[in-house]
Amino acid sequence: MPPSLNFAPVKKSSRPIIPRKTIYRLSIYTRCLARLRENGIGTVSSEALAKAAGVKPTQLRKDLAYFGTFGTRGLGYDVLELSQKISDELGTSRLQPVILVGVGHLGLALVSYRGFEKEGFEIIAAFDTDPGRKRDKKISQPIFGIEAMPKFIAEHNVKMAILSVPAAVAQEVANKLVECGVMGILNFAPIVLAVPEDVMVNNVNLAIELENLSYFIQG
Amino acid sequence: MPPSLNFAPVKKSSRPIIPRKTIYRLSIYTRCLARLRENGIGTVSSEALAKAAGVKPTQLRKDLAYFGTFGTRGLGYDVLELSQKISDELGTSRLQPVILVGVGHLGLALVSYRGFEKEGFEIIAAFDTDPGRKRDKKISQPIFGIEAMPKFIAEHNVKMAILSVPAAVAQEVANKLVECGVMGILNFAPIVLAVPEDVMVNNVNLAIELENLSYFIQG
DNA sequence: GATTTCTTGTGAATTTTTTCACAAACACTT
DNA sequence: AAGTGTTTGTGAAAAAATTCACAAGAAATC
Ligand SMILES: NC(=O)c1ccc[n+]([C@@H]2O[C@H](COP(=O)([O-])OP(=O)(O)OC[C@H]3O[C@@H](n4cnc5c(N)ncnc54)[C@H](O)[C@@H]3O)[C@@H](O)[C@H]2O)c1
Ligand SMILES: NC(=O)c1ccc[n+]([C@@H]2O[C@H](COP(=O)([O-])OP(=O)(O)OC[C@H]3O[C@@H](n4cnc5c(N)ncnc54)[C@H](O)[C@@H]3O)[C@@H](O)[C@H]2O)c1
Numbered sequence A, B: 001m002p003p004s005l006n007f008a009p010v011k012k013s014s015r016p017i018i019p020r021k022t023i024y025r026l027s028i029y030t031r032c033l034a035r036l037r038e039n040g041i042g043t044v045s046s047e048a049l050a051k052a053a054g055v056k057p058t059q060l061r062k063d064l065a066y067f068g069t070f071g072t073r074g075l076g077y078d079v080l081e082l083s084q085k086i087s088d089e090l091g092t093s094r095l096q097p098v099i100l101v102g103v104g105h106l107g108l109a110l111v112s113y114r115g116f117e118k119e120g121f122e123i124i125a126a127f128d129t130d131p132g133r134k135r136d137k138k139i140s141q142p143i144f145g146i147e148a149m150p151k152f153i154a155e156h157n158v159k160m161a162i163l164s165v166p167a168a169v170a171q172e173v174a175n176k177l178v179e180c181g182v183m184g185i186l187n188f189a190p191i192v193l194a195v196p197e198d199v200m201v202n203n204v205n206l207a208i209e210l211e212n213l214s215y216f217i218q219g
Numbered sequence C: 001g002a003t004t005t006c007t008t009g010t011g012a013a014t015t016t017t018t019t020c021a022c023a024a025a026c027a028c029t030t
Numbered sequence D: 001a002a003g004t005g006t007t008t009g010t011g012a013a014a015a016a017a018t019t020c021a022c023a024a025g026a027a028a029t030c
Helices: A020-038 A046-053 A057-065 A079-090 A105-111 A146-156 A167-179 A206-217 B020-038 B046-053 B057-065 B079-090 B105-112 B146-156 B167-179 B206-217
Strands: A096-101 A121-128 A143-145 A160-163 A184-187 A200-203 B096-101 B121-128 B143-145 B160-163 B184-187 B200-203
Touching (some): A020 A046, A020 A057, A096 A146, A146 A167, A160 A167, A167 A184, A184 B206, A206 B121, A206 B184, B020 B079, B046 B057, B096 B146, B105 B121, B146 B167, B160 B167
Parallel strands (some): B096 B160, B184 B200
16 A cells, blocks of 8 residues: 555646655544544644654654644644644545445445545445346445446546456446546556556555565565 | 555565565566466566556566566566466465454455455455354355454464454454464554554555545646 | 753655666577 | 577666754743
8 A cells, every 4th residue: 555556656736746655644644633633632742643653753744844834843733733734735625526336245345334424535326237236235325327427427526436346347447437537546456457647546456465464474 | 555555664584675565566467467377478578567567667677686587588578487486476376364353344345255365365264243143144254253263363373364343443453363473464444553563564544545546636 | 031851844864766778688580 | 690689687877755863943840
């Protein structure tokens, strides 16, 4: 789930193998820690942090145990230090360049969203078959024609892309991205993309999320 | 899963207990089956369908085994029949009314998206503190002030909502939704919502999806 | 400084999920 | 109608993830 929704087996070469679900939760923990920090809280127990993150305390501790021990018994975790350690582990200490392909209704909302920068990402450019029509909107990133993509990806060493084109062309565009060297795709098109196994796809399928909700609420 | 991103334990009263991940996959299977149907294919083996869905054949068969046996040995599954059976199980045979709260950049894209209807959902109305400003856009649903929400939910028996308001007010709006009787929330705000345990929240957190991608591609 | 109170870290137990392996069932061919 | 080739359905095994339970360590209190 999202979570959920992404099942591909994951291979990692170096470092200890950390379960994918743990990685998701680490992301959640950093966000909870950020809020604690904003509120001037310096120390937090696994119980309190777990509650904020919506998980059990033992799970939080187990998750952290995969890559180190950071707490002080009888006291808890130093908020700042733990934030830093998780960021280091996730590799989000440095900003990652991301491109977006398909500047339609959804793509435009994503491109104009200012929330990603705070989280360590930046959509540095967008591409569309019909780029001209989008220029009037007040967004800061450049929008290029799709033919400019290969050169751009190479020059900026782009490794991640957001794919928000119609389903009918999504596979074809994904192929092009892979060909250009993109290793991670966040896919909004409601299809299962076929990619080489060293390329990772995370799917965001809103219809499936709704379907899932509807199943579980009607017991 | 993305999905992926949703860890809440799930209680279901009646019917056999089907794992949450299986439910997600059932949704994927129906979509693959729909494409097969469009291509005029009447029968499919677990191997072919699993490949299309990006899972292993034995997993597909196990998933189906949770609620019945629909295949013909030596032949495979009838595409139409299996579609129908999964839809029945998921309860997507009938259209579910959904409302959206927070008609901003993202909310507008979602409201104007015509893809949900095909999937058995319909955003029947949207709500915002500032509804007037949005009216000029060419969308078919009505946009109401937030104060009209309780009455609307009650009258239309709404059980699911999409939440796309700023993070700062998301909890407050979620509380209101729960109070009105909403049982399932698809949450786009990057915070962990606190809700009663019989209310289900599916989170879509794009920054976390990107973070996750970035972790796994840099090995 | 001894004692009490917390809270972590973790091996073991449990639960859940996935995969294996193969008999049973059916289709298709001749 | 017998024989051959597929493909399902499913118990059993394996793997993965979660939870338990508690010893060990550190702080706070007296
Ligand atoms: N809008 C939503 O709320 C929403 C919700 C769920 C899923 N989705 C999915 O997200 C995707 C985008 O949805 P949308 O509503 O923004 O669609 P859209 O039609 O508004 O936008 C698609 C954009 O992709 C561009 N495009 C088309 N072919 C292209 C190509 N070959 N290369 C580059 N760009 C190309 C088009 O010019 C257009 O700007 C679709 O797959 C849709 O199913 C959208
Ligand atoms: N835009 C994106 O691409 C994107 C990406 C990831 C996450 N998100 C998240 O989605 C949410 C919405 O993002 P956005 O970019 O559309 O924001 P936005 O500011 O464009 O829109 C928010 C809307 O909510 C309305 N609103 C504010 N308070 C409200 C209340 N109490 N009740 C009802 N409506 C209220 C506002 O009037 C506005 O129309 C945010 O939580 C954001 O973090 C957005």
